[in-house]
Amino acid sequence: MNPNITRRHFFQDCGVGVGKIALASLIADGAMGRLAAAGSGMRSGLPHHAPKAKAVIHLFMAGAPSQLELFDNKPELAKLEGKPLPPSIINGQRYAFIRPDAAVLGPRFKFARHGQSGAELSEMLPNIATIADDIAIVKSCRTTQFNHAPAQIFMNTGFSQPGRPSMGSWITYGLGSESKDLPSFVVMSTGSGISGGAACWSSGFLPSSYTGTRFRNAGDAILNTSTPAGIDPGTQKDTIDLINAMNDRRLRLDGDSEIATRIANYEMAYRLQTSAPDLMDLSSESKETLELYGCDPKVPSFARACLLARRMIERGVRFINIYNEGWDAHSDVAGNVRNNCAKTDKASAALVKDLKRRGLLDSTLVVWGGEFGRTPMVESSVSLGRSQGRDHHPQAFSMWMAGGGIKGGQTIGETDEMGFNIVKDEVRVPDLQATILHCLGIDHERLTFRNAGLDFRLTGVEPCHVVKQLLA
């Protein structure tokens, strides 16, 4: 028996286990408030510089939207329609489905200029057009991957195969949490299935508590937050108290600081049982707000996820992924873009507007984009029954960013007349990642983790840079 050893002893006298404890991910000044006076579990040395953004919402347009129907207007393609591109342009690029000599397909939609900045957007984005002066469009994004799963995993983890930590994990590992009673890294999914799967929000070799927490559409948003049927609230409360009392006794006997952490985690779990449903309950949202997003509170949708994301931001969640998978337009690219824009255009714009009017946009970085682009060439296949589609195109695609740290009302980068190659201001995926980290006050070269003999970082070993033009 070591009656002298108490939880207080561990938390205050020894200050042990700070790194070991799951505080950085899920807790912070919540369950671990007594422990981490600094309040957030931020890693020492961080931030590396003054951050502009505290949080990120990544609207992941999975499946890869067609930049040629949305952001990158290429009238030349209409003129060339039906003819193949010269092999000198193709330059040996591998494709998933089409042959490199496939004919060109002209843009399916009209473009117009919007806002004071005169951003060129297609008619499929009438709502994003209204925030043209808040967003920075990048028409010169480039990736190395031409299949969905590897490209999505690359966008998230800086590596094309599963097993590395995702951006949300790196960021919460570095910065800790600001939420009192919600996970710091949340993943929502509203479209069809995500090609990259759980690898997209994996903590890789970082401690597993930095894994993204899925908010689900059916059943409990966070798994197991409902008390099982037959257990009344009083018993639930008493049970947790009993568990903690027994664990506290064990802590005093055995002196293992992990028991202290476990006690804190049961308290946190109990709070999550309330905080998660509270978050999901949209009854306090005004009719005007619901309409702004186009959100039916009862129906899981991209719009609802965007509204939930704003509520999470208000509650201190650090990193939010919303996946809308469904942009994979191998056939009928026009129909695909029309459908997906109907689901996402209004809500994406609403999210930016809503954050802005609540004074949250300055500290929240919003990122919109897919894992690669789509070919200027048409995809058609007799045996697969495809026509008027576009295949995967890693050489050039478009994204936009808004909010914390970003200079809105600008368009960066250019592609050639055919929209095939980038001709100005290429932004590679690691550059995007470095820029996102930069906005959060992180130097991407200095946030590293030693694994299997190497110091790993999100942006990998190739040289990359923060896209200065994007910054406010």
Added chain:
Amino acid sequence: MVIPTHPARRPLSPMLRLSSAPLLLLVATRLLAVDFNQEVRPILAQHCFACHGMDEHSRKAKLRLDLPESAHGKGKSGELAIVAGQPDKSEVVRRIFSHDSDELMPPPESKKPMSDKDKAILRAWIAEGGKYQDHWAFFAPKQAPLPKGSNHPIDAFVRARLDKEGLKPSPEADRYVLVRRVTLDLTGVPPTPEEADAFANDRSPDAYEKLVDRLLTSPRYGERWARRWLDLARYADTNGFEKDRPRSIWPYRDWVVKALNADLPYDQFSIKQLAGDLLPGATPEDLIATGFHRNTMLNEEGGADPNEYRFYSMVDRVGATGATWMGLTLNCAQCHTHKYDPILHTDYYSVMALLNNADEPTYHIPPADLAQRQADHAKKIRAAEESLEGKFPGGPAAVEKRFGEWLNAESQRAAKWETLRPSQLKTTMPTLDVQPDGFILGGGDITKSDVYDLAFDRAIKGAIAIRIEVAPHPLLPNDGPGLTNYEGPLGGFFLSEFQAWQGDRRLKFDDATATNDEEEDRISDAAAAPKAAANRKKNNASAALDGEMSSGWQVLGGLGQNHVAVFHFDQPTDLSAGWALKMLFEKHYAAPVGHFRISVTTDVQATATGHPAEIEAMLAGAAPHDQAKLRQRFLETAPELSAHTKALANLRKQVPRGQATLVMRERPAAHPRPTFLHHRGEYLSPKQAVPPAVPAFLPALPKDAPANRLTFARWLFAPENPLTARVAVNRQWQAFFGHGFVRLLEDFGYQSQPPTHPELLDWLAVDFVKSGWSMKKLHRLIVTSGTYRQSSIVTRELAEKDRENLLLARGSRFRLDAEIVRDSALSAAGLLSAKMGGPGVYPPQPASVTSEGTYGRIEWKVSEGEDRYRRSLYTFIKRTAPFAMATTFDAPTGESCIARRDVSNSPLQALTLLNDEMFMEAARVLGTKTIAAAGDDDGRITFVLRRCVTRPPAPDELATMKAFVAAQRARKVADQDIWTAVARAALNLDESITHP
């Protein structure tokens, strides 16, 4: 690498290894000499070797600090890097302490500044002479004499060390703690209260040893230790990536369990997994064992490049081999020469070459009674064949009449075909071999756009048509006839275009017929499926003539897929020697044909008759009539018998074969696969071919054996190999104590932290080999030590002096693995099934885990009956949507080789234990059992707690829990619900999920 000198190991001040805070003080006032291996090399490796190590491409200033003769010599600047005994004259010292950012080392742009502590160590080391030592792990271990003080070798070493540190071992743990700890460690399930009492009450002096011996023979032993091995093997039940389809490789998982239960010596256990197929007289079990490296992922996403992902699989295999057996971060040398360890960029690909010469087939494990089952099946087919005639409407007379008519008509249709053997075969990648019967057998690697060029010396006048026969073959995926082995229909092929050439002149075909022109394309790409199905054009032989690559002739694969396509020249065509056929296979997956034969005819009536070649030859008068065979063919094609012949055809497709599993199969000697160095590790940048070899700093491969997987596997276990036994022992130690002697189980290189107990590690490694690589003997040795049997209570003294328990002055306390947490709960409730082996099962979990958010979604149809309660080892592992409870408790998902799991402690774990359906069910069942077990509250509480934490409760615990019960009663909670709640609380206790 370092010039070998005698590896002297000196005892070192404990604080140097234990923590860093007091180090600065110690460095300033240190009395002991600096130890190169323990202190200096890790610093040089981390900060210097990247530019001043063995990689000549990245070397700066022509200076090497990994070699003493270079380090003590002049660098480019002309200054001496290290002057023995004179730090102030050493350029190294000047540079690391420099305030000039142009001179400072490491350079500021590396963003990895050297700490003051490290600088001080380097300075002190140079002051003491700057002597180098060998790296301990790269020389074979030797057994040091046992220190006095204990008969148990482990305790002798551990206590000698504790004495030096002025620490005392903890007392032996309480008997209930002991039985719980050793039962969990050896079997992965807690002891029952009865088992625990039996041990607690057994006062014989060898009670503990008897317990250990009983546990080592439990079938649960293999299940518990298999799970740890499967982490290294990255075992899962799906392919990973987007499609993430199920795979059948559970026979490998079961092989591991059986091998561990049988205590298959670790050398054989490993050799079989790396190269079982190459063992002389390899058994089916040896083949199943090669599944270890078949657990790599498979990308079946539409349009992926199969060879790119095969390359990544090889990268994974090299890394996993290094981590599992060698304790080397080989993976660091994929892109460039290792920054710290003596592993060249070429070494990496040489190790890959050792592993890279295998095909990756699906193996059907022959069950014991396979011959009998096949004979029975053949008998059934024969009976069905023979019964046809008797079923013919109208009896024998009708048969005779119709047979005569058939013979007449079919003889008119039949053509005389001459089988042609190509004089030259050329392909984009697959291998082709002409068989004695004229069939050409394909193999090797395949691409999304394969071309076969076949040239013929045989001159033909007036050729009318070319025929391709395709037929199954047991060496092909799914028995062929195609080579498709991922994404598309397995064993199928897709002939996009078929061309004939005479020199530069394209010969014209004007139409084509095939025996399967009605078969539809089968699309595995979900995005295109439903809408496209309606306007999908049927693929057929003429589509191979239309100049459109996206259409063609295809056969989907599977047993019994004999088919024929006949391509007609537009006019009788003279073919002179050197004419050629070109076959193009293009699809978003690789789909070349794998078993085919080419024939030519000059008969104008030639068509795809559907008759086997042998029959057609008889019908055409090219071979003597075999009446019985012709008659049988007639019966099988007679429309009058179609109902019966369909059954016969189905029967032929259902040939009995064994359970499928994934294995390795060495490639045929004629077709070795070359391995190339890849510039920067990139798949698209292959450079020169590299020979199979091992890194030069390790013992050489034997000269009298082929440099292949088997030789490599055996080399790992050669007596002079310094790493294999140490790495294995260290990993076992970690399982029992929560940490190894070397902290990173997979890295014994220059950068690794030196072992906490080097003599003990080496002693155990040598003993492990002497014992015949017996895991059970090693485990027995560990758990019978006093060190293992100590209490794990963390006293204030230990908390302050050795919080991480590196010195082993107490037992180790840590949270149990995910599988053990779940199995313990099921076991406490009496629900856990003892059934072993078989396909993965689907215990309850929320439906949304697999239905939402993953592309390759599956319906998680909860298993019924016993399978609902199987050991967690048998839970189906889906890589892109893993079993939620397992992930929450840090179980890996089979994406990479894991030597040591993270042990997290999170609120999600609390929510799972509290509210998850399976744990709730366990609580209810345990609650019900509790009510039945005892009448009074004390008895019931004791019953519950003992099933969860093994030991009897203390009086104050009884009081606490009784107060809970009373409070629930006061709130009028029903009795069943009260005891469910008590059981639920007990299952949630930290102690219930902890290695005590």
